[in-house]
Amino acid sequence: MSKQINVALIGNPNTGKTSVFNALTGLNQKVGNYPGITVDKKQGVCKLARGIKAHIIDLPGTYSLNASSLDENVVIELLLNKNDKDFPDVAVVVTDVENLKRNLLIFTQIKDLEIPTLLVINMADRMSKKGISLDIETLEKELNTKIALISTRKNQGIDILKEYITNYRTLSTQACLNTVDIDKAYFESLQRAFPNQLLYKLWLVITQDVNFGKINRQEFKTVADFKTKRDADLKRLQQKETIKRYQFINNVLKKGQAIDLSQATDLRIKLDRILTHKVWGYVIFFMVLFLMFQAVYDWATYPSDLIDKGFASLADWVKSTLPPGAFTNLLADGVIAGIGGIVVFIPPIAFLFLFIALLEESGYMSRVVFLMDNVMRRFGLSGKSVVPLISGNACAVPAVMAARNIENWKERLITILVTPFTTCSARLPVYVIIIALVIPEGNFIGMSYKALTLMGLYVIGFVTAIFSAYILNKILKIKSKSYFVIEMPGYKLPLFKNVALAVFEKTKTFILEAGKIILAISIVLWVLASYGPGDNFSNAEAIVKTQNPLLSKIELEDKVAAHKLEHSYIGIVGKAIEPVIKPLGYDWKIGIGLVASFAAREVFVGTLATIYSVGSANDTEDEDTIKSKMAAEVHKNGEKVFTLASGISLLLFYAFAMQCMSTLAIVKRETNSWKWPILQLVFMSGIAYVAALIAFQFLK
Amino acid sequence: MQDTLANLKRGEKGIITDVSSTEIPLKLLEMGCLPGNEVELVQVAHHADPIYLNINGSHLAIRKETAVHILIEKVLHE
Numbered sequence: 035m036s037k038q039i040n041v042a043l044i045g046n047p048n049t050g051k052t053s054v055f056n057a058l059t060g061l062n063q064k065v066g067n068y069p070g071i072t073v074d075k076k077q078g079v080c081k082l083a084r085g086i087k088a089h090i091i092d093l094p095g096t097y098s099l100n101a102s103s104l105d106e107n108v109v110i111e112l113l114l115n116k117n118d119k120d121f122p123d124v125a126v127v128v129t130d131v132e133n134l135k136r137n138l139l140i141f142t143q144i145k146d147l148e149i150p151t152l153l154v155i156n157m158a159d160r161m162s163k164k165g166i167s168l169d170i171e172t173l174e175k176e177l178n179t180k181i182a183l184i185s186t187r188k189n190q191g192i193d194i195l196k197e198y199i200t201n202y203r204t205l206s207t208q209a210c211l212n213t214v215d216i217d218k219a220y221f222e223s224l225q226r227a228f229p230n231q232l233l234y235k236l237w238l239v240i241t242q243d244v245n246f247g248k249i250n251r252q253e254f255k256t257v258a259d260f261k262t263k264r265d266a267d268l269k270r271l272q273q274k275e276t277i278k279r280y281q282f283i284n285n286v287l288k289k290g291q292a293i294d295l296s297q298a299t300d301l302r303i304k305l306d307r308i309l310t311h312k313v314w315g316y317v318i319f320f321m322v323l324f325l326m327f328q329a330v331y332d333w334a335t336y337p338s339d340l341i342d343k344g345f346a347s348l349a350d351w352v353k354s355t356l357p358p359g360a361f362t363n364l365l366a367d368g369v370i371a372g373i374g375g376i377v378v379f380i381p382p383i384a385f386l387f388l389f390i391a392l393l394e395e396s397g398y399m400s401r402v403v404f405l406m407d408n409v410m411r412r413f414g415l416s417g418k419s420v421v422p423l424i425s426g427n428a429c430a431v432p433a434v435m436a437a438r439n440i441e442n443w444k445e446r447l448i449t450i451l452v453t454p455f456t457t458c459s460a461r462l463p464v465y466v467i468i469i470a471l472v473i474p475e476g477n478f479i480g481m482s483y484k485a486l487t488l489m490g491l492y493v494i495g496f497v498t499a500i501f502s503a504y505i506l507n508k509i510l511k512i513k514s515k516s517y518f519v520i521e522m523p524g525y526k527l528p529l530f531k532n533v534a535l536a537v538f539e540k541t542k543t544f545i546l547e548a549g550k551i552i553l554a555i556s557i558v559l560w561v562l563a564s565y566g567p568g569d570n571f572s573n574a575e576a577i578v579k580t581q582n583p584l585l586s587k588i589e590l591e592d593k594v595a596a597h598k599l600e601h602s603y604i605g606i607v608g609k610a611i612e613p614v615i616k617p618l619g620y621d622w623k624i625g626i627g628l629v630a631s632f633a634a635r636e637v638f639v640g641t642l643a644t645i646y647s648v649g650s651a652n653d654t655e656d657e658d659t660i661k662s663k664m665a666a667e668v669h670k671n672g673e674k675v676f677t678l679a680s681g682i683s684l685l686l687f688y689a690f691a692m693q694c695m696s697t698l699a700i701v702k703r704e705t706n707s708w709k710w711p712i713l714q715l716v717f718m719s720g721i722a723y724v725a726a727l728i729a730f731q732f733l734k
Numbered sequence: 735m736q737d738t739l740a741n742l743k744r745g746e747k748g749i750i751t752d753v754s755s756t757e758i759p760l761k762l763l764e765m766g767c768l769p770g771n772e773v774e775l776v777q778v779a780h781h782a783d784p785i786y787l788n789i790n791g792s793h794l795a796i797r798k799e800t801a802v803h804i805l806i807e808k809v810l811h812e
Binding site: 523 | 777780793799800
């Protein structure tokens with residue numbers, strides 16, 4: 035007999051399900067993806083008594099088994115598929131003591147699937163404040179289950195929960211609702227057609243539009259065809275079912291729950307009076323945003339500078355320790371500089387994720403959605419688009435995924451399409467280095483020109499996103515039934531453990547993903563830059579010598595290296611695209627950077643570093659940073675490559691261009707079509723080209 | 735007096751009498767928007783849309799275009 039118990043954590047959003055998961059698993063958890071879709075799959079291990087282990091899955095928060103999003107589909111697909119290796123031995127439904135009635139709806143549904151089901155009533159510490167008293171014994175009897183009354187905040191009741199999980203076999207699997215009662219004639223005929231199946235399960239298969247490819251088809255082969263009723267009638271039956279479930283729940287709570295409203299103190303009312311106020315609500319929201327950007331672009335500079343210095347000395351150390359040569363240069367200037375260019379962004383990204391986690395955990399994010407819905411709707415977006423648009427300032431990939439909460443397809447699609455315009459952190463390395471190179475020193479009303487330029491780029495990104503949304507809203511002819519529902523959860527002090535884990539997980543994923551791409555691209559580039567076809571490459575030394583017979587040894591070596599690079603594979607590519615990018619003020623080396631950036635824009639700096647160091651044989655000491663190398667780079671006629679004109683042109687190109695394969699891949703997955711990511715790629719890059727062209731031609 | 739939820743003013747209460755089954759998503763019903771339940775308008779956003787409701791202890795916000803399909807009977811203040 036297996037000593038591992040499969041446990042599924044299920045519950046409404048905002049019930050503290052993740053806190054329960056964290057309390058049970060601690061750091062023994064990992065976040066992955068469900069195959070084929072990008073819903074986070076959180077799993078962990080919890081040690082129980084007698085050497086038994088529980089394998090715990092934290093399923094996405096859902097209000098019911100009537101799925102209306104990808105995240106919710108995951109829950110029902112797992113619960114309907116007995117053959118899934120994660121199919122739960124026991125389902126643990128997490129509820130919030132303040133919203134017990136609504137939270138119990140999904141409990142009754144899961145119980146009706148005849149899966150052993152435990153009930154967790156969380157946030158017990160708030161009961162007295164809300165004047166709630168519970169008769170656990172009566173509730174256990176009425177709901178036919180075991181109830182763990184816990185408080186993750188006070189760390190109470192977790193042991194009892196573990197004990198109940200260990201003894202899950204004693205749980206009753208009796209259903210709450212007799213499915214036949216919903217509509218006698220219909221359900222009796224359904225049962226006659228499939229006498230060996232559980233009626234509620236059949237009903238879910240009929241009403242849910244989920245991927246049944248994974249659920250053993252044989253068993254359900256013809257059920258989906260058993261639609262003797264029109265969709266409208268089925269919907270009416272679902273409503274009837276919901277009402278019946280609430281009747282059951284009301285009955286249970288009448289016996290086992292008492293609420294004395296005179297005892298209740300409501301922080302929510304007081305806070306909401308200010309935070310959702312027509313004027314103060316907006317003022318506070320903008321102050322929060324301001325604080326957030328202050329943290330990301332100001333406070334984060336201190337740790338970032340330290341990291342930057344650390345990587346610079348690491349690169350120096352590598353150069354002075356390893357024998358000089360192309361490989362050492364690759365390691366020091368390509369790989370280490372490239373990775374360093376990403377690690378430097380841990381502080382700002384972590385700050386951003388921290389703010390987003392705090393806003394969500396505290397319940398404030400829902401208020402922002404409420405406040406912004408009206409404004410956003412004018413641009414074809416939803417109040418819920420605020421979350422992706424803010425998250426987009428960290429990374430477009432989780433931001434595009436966050437658009438899933440938007441019920442209306444058109445609003446969701448527009449949000450997905452415009453989110454990549456917001457200034458993600460991968461643009462920062464490029465912005466910072468170019469701004470440092472081309473923007474002059476000086477101040478304007480207390481802000482340096484450099485800081486102003488950076489802020490301007492953020493504004494441009496956001497305004498373009500909103501403006502594009504407006505245009506798309508006018509162009510796209512999608513008729514989708516529009517509705518908008520958002521829960522306004524009670525305010526809660528965020529739990530340190532939850533916030534810390536969220537920030538750690540997200541930052542780690544971002545760094546690892548970006549790091550992998552940079553490493554791979556640096557190596558590919560280095561190889562392409564170090565080898566080339568034909569005579570021009572292999573006989574570079576002889577060719578250069580005959581052209582310039584009077585050069586000194588050092589000058590000769592430099593010339594040879596430059597000649598080789600020009601005729602290497604990558605040089606040939608760069609030269610080929612040079613005519614296209616010349617009007618923007620770029621040479622073929624920048625062109626290579628641009629090409630590499632289409633995989634991920636953060637590789638731009640590392641790419642230039644690799645190219646410049648391969649392109650010169652002698653790395654003199656005063657040219658040890660990428661910045662000084664870029665500053666020293668000149669055209670054939672002796673003019674500087676990085677001027678104000680070409681710099682601004684580059685900045686604008688990076689502000690608009692769609693240069694991120696991960697985002698394109700995620701958009702493809704979320705929209706389920708190549709049409710939208712290709713459209714994004716073409717249009718965004720088109721805008722980038724035109725903007726860069728205009729900027730350079732005006733400024734040069 | 736029959737009315738729709740969209741006509742409720744801030745601080746007013748009503749009892750839900752009917753929800754149009756074709757216009758109202760199941761999700762809203764599951765969140766507690768069912769006939770017989772008491773509803774209070776807690777707060778309104780800019781231009782009174784969306785509206786922030788307390789339906790029998792369940793707090794949620796919906797747009798006006800949805801609210802017009804929910805029929806209520808206003809509870810007059812004592």
